[in-house]
Amino acid sequence: MKLLGIDTSGMVASVAVMEDDILIGEYTLNYKKTHSQTLMPMLDELTKALELDLSTIDAIAVAVGPGSFTGLRIGAAAVKGLAMALDKPVIEISTLEGLAYSCCESEKVVCPILDARRKQTYAAGYEFDTVAKEVIAQDALAIEDFIEKVNAYGKNALFLGDGVPVFKEDIEKLCTVPFSFAKPGQNRQSASSVLRAAKDKFDKGELKQGDELRLNYLRVSQAERERAEKGL
């Protein structure tokens, strides 16, 4: 069983291939170049290095949000093209759940937090048994509101994600439960953690056709928000 994983939800562009329970290749760049320029050349290099015939993969897992709107769409559109050409199913993985899987050995509440701009974070809390259990529902909210939920949950928390450098002071000031930050090198999105999350879903048959793939932005567009504020 082979799975291809892709995450383009943030600054990181990442592609990986897992065969059964072994990661056989991963290519991750955390660099300012746009995903539009990097993603496909990375996939090309990875498949060449692995001498991988893409038609032998069983499914494509992709981070479907929250995250950068444009980044998410580049990934989703690319996955839809791959799914159509290869006639393979896709697996939708929450960006936050995928990110949490990079710390899936932790006994704490793993709390991925992304910088959502406009003084908000995209965040959630997960506990790991054999698989991730979402114990604090993913949402776009103010960091204060998220920390309040972490405090209310009452267990030791582990924070990771690109929201950490942005909200570190708030966390240190507001968090009343014991907390720590993820270790270096496992604190950003990666396609291998998307695949860790995808493995279980593949086994359970949680597959979709490429055309059914939907992004979960957790936020409406600015135009829709302003229209709603006017009561239209």
Add this chain to the structure above:
Amino acid sequence: MSVKILGIESSCDETAASVVEDGRLVLSNVISSQIDIHTLYGGVVPEIASRKHVERISQVVDKALSDAKCSLSDIDAIAVTYGPGLVGPLLVGVSFAKSLSFASKIPLVPVHHIEGHICANFIENKELEPPFLCLVVSGGHTHLVMVHDYRDYEVLGKTRDDAAGEAFDKVARAIGLGYPGGPKLEKAALNGNHEAIEFPKAKVAGSVYDFSFSGLKSAVLNYINQCNMQNIEVVPEDIAACFQDAVTGVLADHAKAAIEEYKPKAFAVAGGVASNGALRDRLQKVCDECGIPFYKPSPILCTDNGVMIAAAGYHEYMAKNFAGLDLNAVPALKLGER
């Protein structure tokens, strides 16, 4: 051996795909328009457009293939619009086309959106071949282009500010017709008095073939303000008729001047505004006076579509202008740039 090109277009608010044979024969033409959604906002909202494109792109491409009774393996190349246009919408088509090309090992060719509009003329006019002169008028573009050869374009003039279609939309909004302004304004103009108001025909100093429509738009807005201040009744139909006359008059005048100077053997019009009946009539008259044939696409091929992208892509394919996997969306791509 015929060449089949799959064309993909997502530069604005239409998700479109089509299969075209040898750059001229349409095998399918699928357009998923988002106009209903954007009408709520009085214009295209790029973020909403981008979201809709990514939702619909697979279905649209799939239908284009099945309508053409094709599978991917019958396709010789995938053509995609990479500019100009809205960056978010463009990126959806470009990203999808790149991965489809990569995984299916079908070559990818990059297409300029305006060149696509021009090439829409090859579909229904089998005898049309370069060189010819073409006026491209749409919501985002107003270009007077000498088409020397397939893939060889010379821009004689373009708008310095608003595109012609943009001016239609803005004026339509000002007189309460709503979005999209072009068709609604054209309809209102049918019942208007063409002599009621005299709007200026803007000329651009030092550049015979360039256009400027923002002055005309301001003149319309000023006229409405003055009427309101003096309690004079504003007649939307009259404004529509006189504004449309002013825009189409400038476009026709420029076309005529360019025909007289460059002496092309044919003249064509392209782009969304090319479906405007008043403009078509005027251009027909100009061409009759100059004694050259006038070519125009059917309205369905004037709007953004995948057919025109496949038609233009055919010439890119024949010239072996293939795109790499790092192809990016170029929102301000210039005509003739490769």
